[in-house]
Amino acid sequence: MQNLIIYKFTSLYHILEELSLDLNFNISFVDDVNSLNNKLKNHNNYLIISNKKYLDISNQFVLENTPINIFKLVEKINIEFLKLQFNSQSHVKVKNYIIDLNSREMSVNSTKIKLTEKEINTIIYLSKSNKPVSIDKLQEKVWSYQSDIETHTVETHIYRLRKKILNIFNDKEFIISEKNGYQIK
Numbered sequence: 001m002q003n004l005i006i007y008k009f010t011s012l013y014h015i016l017e018e019l020s021l022d023l024n025f026n027i028s029f030v031d032d033v034n035s036l037n038n039k040l041k042n043h044n045n046y047l048i049i050s051n052k053k054y055l056d057i058s059n060q061f062v063l064e065n066t067p068i069n070i071f072k073l074v075e076k077i078n079i080e081f082l083k084l085q086f087n088s089q090s091h092v093k094v095k096n097y098i099i100d101l102n103s104r105e106m107s108v109n110s111t112k113i114k115l116t117e118k119e120i121n122t123i124i125y126l127s128k129s130n131k132p133v134s135i136d137k138l139q140e141k142v143w144s145y146q147s148d149i150e151t152h153t154v155e156t157h158i159y160r161l162r163k164k165i166l167n168i169f170n171d172k173e174f175i176i177s178e179k180n181g182y183q184i185k
Helices: 011-022 035-041 070-089 117-128 134-140 153-169
Strands: 003-007 028-029 044-051 059-062 091-094 099-101 104-110 109-112 176-178 179-183
Touching: 003 035, 011 028, 011 070, 028 035, 028 104, 035 104, 044 070, 044 091, 059 070, 091 117, 099 117, 104 117, 117 134, 117 153, 134 153, 134 179
Parallel strands: 003 028, 003 044, 044 059
Antiparallel strands: 091 099, 099 104, 104 109, 176 179
16 A cells, blocks of 8 residues: 655645545655654655655655645655656666666666666566576577577677776676576575
């Protein structure tokens, strides 16, 4: 369930509380940072709405222009929830790296590299396997090739991807070569 946390905006809370039976999200109110932090520990799908911007708060929606039509407000809140959901689904964690599927970037701390779609698909496929993946299996699943075709596409892509990761992140253990395939541990 989506959770709307109204932060230091009492009048909005009272309005939305009256409408809560007709809304598709839970509504709660907090008026200090400690209460907010405690509330966030219990929720992972949340949006914080306030009437001014607080720099240290994420997932925040600022409602500056009031009065506003209540239907427009509910629509804006729903759009913000959709944005949060889209962004959370676009980030994949592999080892200590974050892969942003939308921007096709892999990052750790503030260092980023651009990846191709095939590189991302290869990394994600390898990371989901708990054993080494054969070249034939990668050809079939990532490149949609039949295994009887003689090609070095997989080896070439893995070589370039490892080199890219080594040059930027200095990680020579990201994709490991095993005798029966490749693996990300």
